[in-house]
Amino acid sequence: xxxxxxxxxxxxxxxxxxxxxxxxxxxxxxxxxxxxxxxxxxxxxxxxxxxxxxxxxxxxxxxxxxxxxxxxxxxxxxxxxxxxxxxxxxxxxxxxxxxxxxxxxxxxxxxxxxxxxxxxxxxxxxxxxxxxxxxxxxxxxxxxxxxxxxxxxxxxxxxxxxxxxxxxxxxxxxxxxxxxxxxxxxxxxxxxxxxxxxxxxxxxxxxxxxxxxxxxxxxxxxxxxxxxxxxxxxxxxxxxxxxxxxxxxxxxxxxxxxxxxxxxxxxxxxxxxxxxxxxxxxxxxxxxxxxxxxxxxxxxxxxxxxxxxxxxxxxxxxxxxxxxxxxxxxxxxxxxxxxxxxxxxxxxxxxxxxxxxxxxxxxxxxxxxxxxxxxxxxxxxxxxxxxxxxxxxxxxxxxxxxxxxxxxxxxxxxxxxxxxxxxxxxxxxxxxxxxxxxxx
Amino acid sequence: xxxxxxxxxxxxxxxxxxxxxxxxxxxxxxxxxxxxxxxxxxxxxxxxxxxxxxxxxxxxxxxxxxxxxxxxxxxxxxxxxxxxxxxxxxxxxxxxxxxxxxxxxxxxxxxxxxxxxxxxxxxxxxxxxxxxxxxxxxxxxxxxxxxxxxxxxxxxxxxxxxxxxxxxxxxxxxxxxxxxxxxxxxxxxxxxxxxxxxxxxxxxxxxxxxxxxxxxxxxxxxxxxxxxxxxxxxxxxxxxxxxxxxxxxxxxxxxxxxxxxxxxxxxxxxxxxxxxxxxxxxxxxxxxxxxxxxxxxxxxxxxxxxxxxxxxxxxx
Numbered sequence: 001x002x003x004x005x006x007x008x009x010x011x012x013x014x015x016x017x018x019x020x021x022x023x024x025x026x027x028x029x030x031x032x033x034x035x036x037x038x039x040x041x042x043x044x045x046x047x048x049x050x051x052x053x054x055x056x057x058x059x060x061x062x063x064x065x066x067x068x069x070x071x072x073x074x075x076x077x078x079x080x081x082x083x084x085x086x087x088x089x090x091x092x093x094x095x096x097x098x099x100x101x102x103x104x105x106x107x108x109x110x111x112x113x114x115x116x117x118x119x120x121x122x123x124x125x126x127x128x129x130x131x132x133x134x135x136x137x138x139x140x141x142x143x144x145x146x147x148x149x150x151x152x153x154x155x156x157x158x159x160x161x162x163x164x165x166x167x168x169x170x171x172x173x174x175x176x177x178x179x180x181x182x183x184x185x186x187x188x189x190x191x192x193x194x195x196x197x198x199x200x201x202x203x204x205x206x207x208x209x210x211x212x213x214x215x216x217x218x219x220x221x222x223x224x225x226x227x228x229x230x231x232x233x234x235x236x237x238x239x240x241x242x243x244x245x246x247x248x249x250x251x252x253x254x255x256x257x258x259x260x261x262x263x264x265x266x267x268x269x270x271x272x273x274x275x276x277x278x279x280x281x282x283x284x285x286x287x288x289x290x291x292x293x294x295x296x297x298x299x300x301x302x303x304x305x306x307x308x309x310x311x312x313x314x315x316x317x318x319x320x321x322x323x324x325x326x327x328x329x330x331x332x333x334x335x336x337x338x339x340x341x342x343x344x345x346x347x348x349x350x351x352x353x354x355x356x357x358x359x360x361x362x363x364x365x366x367x368x369x370x371x372x373x374x375x376x377x378x379x380x381x382x383x384x385x386x387x388x389x390x391x392x393x394x395x396x397x398x399x400x401x402x403x404x405x406x407x408x409x410x411x412x413x414x415x416x417x418x419x420x421x422x423x424x425x426x427x428x429x430x431x432x433x434x435x436x437x438x439x440x
Numbered sequence: 441x442x443x444x445x446x447x448x449x450x451x452x453x454x455x456x457x458x459x460x461x462x463x464x465x466x467x468x469x470x471x472x473x474x475x476x477x478x479x480x481x482x483x484x485x486x487x488x489x490x491x492x493x494x495x496x497x498x499x500x501x502x503x504x505x506x507x508x509x510x511x512x513x514x515x516x517x518x519x520x521x522x523x524x525x526x527x528x529x530x531x532x533x534x535x536x537x538x539x540x541x542x543x544x545x546x547x548x549x550x551x552x553x554x555x556x557x558x559x560x561x562x563x564x565x566x567x568x569x570x571x572x573x574x575x576x577x578x579x580x581x582x583x584x585x586x587x588x589x590x591x592x593x594x595x596x597x598x599x600x601x602x603x604x605x606x607x608x609x610x611x612x613x614x615x616x617x618x619x620x621x622x623x624x625x626x627x628x629x630x631x632x633x634x635x636x637x638x639x640x641x642x643x644x645x646x647x648x649x650x651x652x653x654x655x656x657x658x659x660x661x662x663x664x665x666x667x668x669x670x671x672x673x674x675x676x677x678x679x680x681x682x683x684x685x686x687x688x689x690x691x692x693x694x695x696x697x698x699x700x701x702x703x704x705x706x707x708x709x710x711x712x713x714x715x716x717x718x719x720x721x722x723x724x725x726x727x728x729x730x731x732x733x734x735x736x737x738x739x740x741x742x743x744x745x746x747x748x749x750x751x752x753x754x755x756x
Contacts, residue, residue, distance in 0.1 A: 072532045074539075124744050131476050131531055132743060135671055139739040142664045146732040262660065266543065273536060306547035313540040317525055320533065364551060372554035 026195065033187040037180055046179045052291045053186040054247045055271060057193045059283035061240035062268045067277035068201055069233040070213030071126075072134045074265050075141030076241055078121070079114035081260020082144075083242025085154065086113030087249040088163040095167030103168045103176045107189045107246035114242020115235055122234040127227050129216060141262055148257035160256030163249060176250070186247050193243050198280055200236055209233045270312045276322020285323050303368060307361070333423035341423050345416040349409060356405025358383065362398035443574045448694045454582045456689025457589030461644035462662065463669040463681040464596055465637025471613045471676030473630055474531055475523065478538035481663030482545035483638040487511045487645025488654045489553055492560040500563035508643040515638025519631045542659065550656050557655035585647050592640065593682070600678070609633060613676065668735040672742045674752020683750060688735055695731035 036049060058080055065071040087110035094101040101109070125136040148155040155161070166177050176182055200206045208229045211219045216226040249255055258264065267290070275286020290308065297304035319326055333339045362382060366389040369380045379386045387394045466480045487507050494503035518541060526537045561567075562581045569577035600606035611619045612629050620626045645658075652658065669688050673680025742749060 070532070072535060124740070128743065128747065131474075131535065132747060134532075134535055135476070135667060136740060136743050138664060138667065139736045139743070143733060143736040143740065146736065149732070150729055262664075266539065269536070269539070270543075303547065303551055305543065306551060309540060309543040309547050313522075313537070313544060316533065316537045316540055317522060320526075320529055368551045371552045 029194075030191055033191060036187075037183055043179060046183055048291065048295050050179060050183055050186050050251050051295065052288050053183075053190045054244050054251060055268075055287035055291045056284050057190055057247065058241060058244035058268055059272045059275065059287040060194060060197050060280075061237045061244065062272045063277055063280075063283040064197060064200070064209075064233055064237040064240070066269070066272060067279075067282070068206065068213070069209045069230060069237075071129065071230060071234070072269075073137040074134055074262065074269070075137040075139075075144070076237070076268055077260045077262075077264035078141055078144050079118050079238040079241040080245040080248070080264065080268075081255065081257075082117045082245070083110035083112075083114035084245030084249045084255045084259060085161060086110060086242075087246035088161045088253075088255050089154075091163045091165060091168055091249060092161075094169065095164055100169055102170060103165050103250060104174070104185055104188075106168075106250055107185075107243045110246020110249060111239045111243035114245060115239040118235045118238020118241075122231050122238065126230040126234045129212075129226070129230065133230075138262075141260075141265055145257065145261050148260070155257050156255075158256075160254055160259075162254045165250050165253055179251075182251050185250065189243060189247055193240055194284075197236075197240055201280065205229065205232050270308060274312055274315050274322060276324030276326075278321050279324045279328060282322050282324035285327075289323065301365065303364065306364070330420075330424070332426065333420070336423065336426070338423040342416075342419055345412065345419040349412045349416045352405050352408035352412060354405070356402050356409060359398045359401030359403075359405060362387075362394070363402065366394060366398070443576055444697055446573060447576055447578070448697050449690065450578060451582070452690030452693035453686065454586050454589075454689075455693055456686035457586055457593070458644055458648050459662075459666060459669050459689055460682055460685035461589055461592055462641050462666045463673070463685055464593075464678060465640040466666055467670045467673065467676055467678060467681045468609075468613075469634055469637045470670065472609075472616075472633055473523075473527075473534075475534045475538065476667070476670075476675075477634075477637075478535065478663070479518070479541040479545060480538075480637070480641055481659040481666055482542045483511050483515055483641040484645040484648070484662060485549060485656075485659040486514070486545060487642030488560060488649030488658065489549055489558070489645075490642070491646040491649060492558050492654055493553075495560070500565075504643075504646055507646050508639040511642030511645075512635045512639025515641075516631050516635030518638075519634035523634070524627065524631075542663070546656055546659060553656075555656060557653055560649045560654040562650040581651065585651070588643075588647055592643070596678070665735055668739040671739055672749055674749030677749065677751040680749055680751030688738070691734060691738075692731055695734055 037046060040046065040049070058076075062073070062076050065073050065076065087106050090099070090101060090109045091103070091106055093099050121140050125133060125140065128136065149157075165182075166175070174181070176185060201209075208219065208224050209232075211222075212224070212226045212229045219226055219229070245255075245259075248259065271286040271290035272283045273286070274290060275284065276282030293308060293311075294304060297307060301307075315322060321328070330339060330342075333342060365380070365382055366387070369389045379388050381387070389395075462480060462484055466477055469475060469477050469480070490510055491500075491503040491507035494506055498506070522537060522541065523534060526533045562579075566579075566581040566584050568580050570580040570583050571578055598606075600610060608619060608624055608629060612624075612626055616626050619629075649658075652662075665688065669684045670681060672688070673682070673684030
């Protein structure tokens with residue numbers, strides 16, 4: 001495969017092949033979504049996959065703002081939550097027979113609810129960009145959080161709004177009682193929403209969103225109103241966030257004010273950024289990884305957000321392009337068929353980093369144990385061992401792991417970097433292939 | 441009625457001056473570096489927790505001095521090792537970074553001190569009512585808070601306007617390149633200001649912890665309000681931060697003290713309100729319930745009507 005050299009002179013045939021490959025990717029994604037429930041058998045796995053699907057839609061909608069539009073929002077969960085609340089109320093009405101609305105259409109109702117509020121709040125907040133936009137989004141989020149305490153009937157106070165999806169009328173006789181059935185509903189909407197969001201990013205207004213993000217002044221000179229471009233992106237993002245909220249209402253059958261709070265907005269920022277805001281698949285990867293870590297870690301430790309926060313800060317400081325960006329960096333090596341040479345150095349560095357991570361986790365968990373859980377016995381189960389945090393030995397052991405791991409990484413990381421540079425070197429040394437970087 | 445107004449003003453002053461201790465650092469940091477520090481209130485929380493732990497061993501008064509210094513050093517470290525690194529990626533990246541720091545500090549606080557609130561007590565020396573007006577009394581500790589806050593205000597004012605260091609800081613606010621040309625180490629000025637700002641936030645935490653409570657959510661409770669203050673006052677303006685702090689402090693204290701419902705208020709003016717109906721919840725709302733919303737309504741209004749804030753000279 002010599003695409004690395006032919007790509008700069010891409011002709012019609014290559015463009016055709018690229019398009020075919022893109023359609024192929026979507027078809028493959030649809031097949032994977034259909035096949036996944038056949039591969040897993042536990043109820044927990046299905047529940048986690050449902051959660052992931054919702055998170056992916058939410059994160060993709062968030063990236064329409066942050067990645068594609070350059071708008072940092074601290075209140076995106078407002079549209080998710082309001083869409084969810086509206087969907088839950090409509091589902092209740094439908095269950096009582098007041099209106100006819102089957103469950104599969106419900107996410108659309110949530111989406112329209114999110115859209116309505118995005119139009120309302122977007123009308124003034126998108127007049128600004130950058131820090132001021134972020135401030136307004138925070139203000140709106142706090143406003144809604146405070147309002148939720150007042151409007152008891154709509155938000156249901158502390159208990160939130162509960163609903164029952166099995167009471168709604170059926171569409172084509174499809175019931176939605178089990179998680180597995182809900183999975184297909186979520187998968188369907190995930191696919192449709194992702195496709196629509198991808199299509200949006202290819203439309204002229206989606207392209208202009210990128211232009212306004214990079215250079216608003218120049219976009220204005222070309223003849224586009226930056227406010228209107230931001231407003232359209234904002235409304236679209238609110239719509240898809242509402243769809244995610246509607247899916248949430250169907251899946252969990254309960255919504256509380258927490259679902260639209262600052263923590264929820266922060267979580268979507270974390271997952272989108274960890275995945276990478278520079279590419280379309282970034283938020284997908286981020287949402288899957290974040291949800292997986294969240295559900296796995298919360299089984300073992302109460303401090304899961306601490307670890308995710310560390311992961312987030314590490315991403316911000318050292319790999320701002322996110323996980324997807326790191327994967328993209330390896331495209332040249334992959335095309336040059338030299339990716340195999342990286343396995344050895346990467347495994348070595350990764351193993352040493354893992355050693356350091358185990359040491360850090362051990363130390364953190366022991367600090368937590370000693371500081372907080374007084375009198376809860378002398379030992380703690382950690383890494384499948386019984387450990388006595390009130391003795392010196394485990395502290396020395398974990399500290400030694402940190403030191404060994406860190407020193408080892410310091411020694412091997414430059415070698416891995418050299419191997420990476422060697423592998424990504426173009427086959428014919430003309431110039432670096434332009435597709436190597438994330439297209440931020 | 442007099443009693444209500446008198447104590448509301450006093451409490452509003454105390455709360456407002458406390459807000460100023462936080463917002464002064466935040467607005468200086470913003471004015472200099474263009475960074476809206478999301479973790480500012482987290483330093484306030486750290487101040488309270490560190491002082492609580494130090495207080496157990498050393499007592500309140502040494503903690504009052506040591507805790508802000510420790511928090512300030514940590515702030516300087518965050519600036520030196522973290523913020524300076526992401527500075528090249530632009531303001532959005534900086535905002536995201538400080539947001540991450542805020543999450544991390546909140547989690548670390550829970551890691552070390554646990555989730556339940558700590559019983560951080562007012563020192564025995566100040567635990568008496570200072571004076572009584574009719575049936576209510578005013579605690580001496582609140583007067584102490586007021587004194588500390590006013591002293592800090594005077595301190596900042598004198599440093600910024602009367603000393604050479606203050607002149608350099610003021611110059612770095614508006615003309616960082618020129619200051620650098622004159623041979624000053626502007627990044628170090630930034631680090632020092634960030635450290636001092638964090639220390640002030642820490643000090644606010646030390647003195648507010650016993651009154652407003654020491655719990656892992658305390659940063660979130662105050663953090664957003666401080667943002668509101670800084671935006672309303674005008675980003676980068678110390679005078680604005682001062683006026684807005686007092687404004688928000690007094691408005692909120694008054695609103696909390698009023699137990700009048702919206703429907704009742706309308707009825708008093710002569711507008712009859714039907715009970716029940718779709719807006720039933722709205723008529724039942726009391727002014728006290730609206731109090732938490734007020735700052736954010738003010739924030740959104742300010743950003744729409746006058747984005748530069750009361751005393752600000754520039755946007756963003």
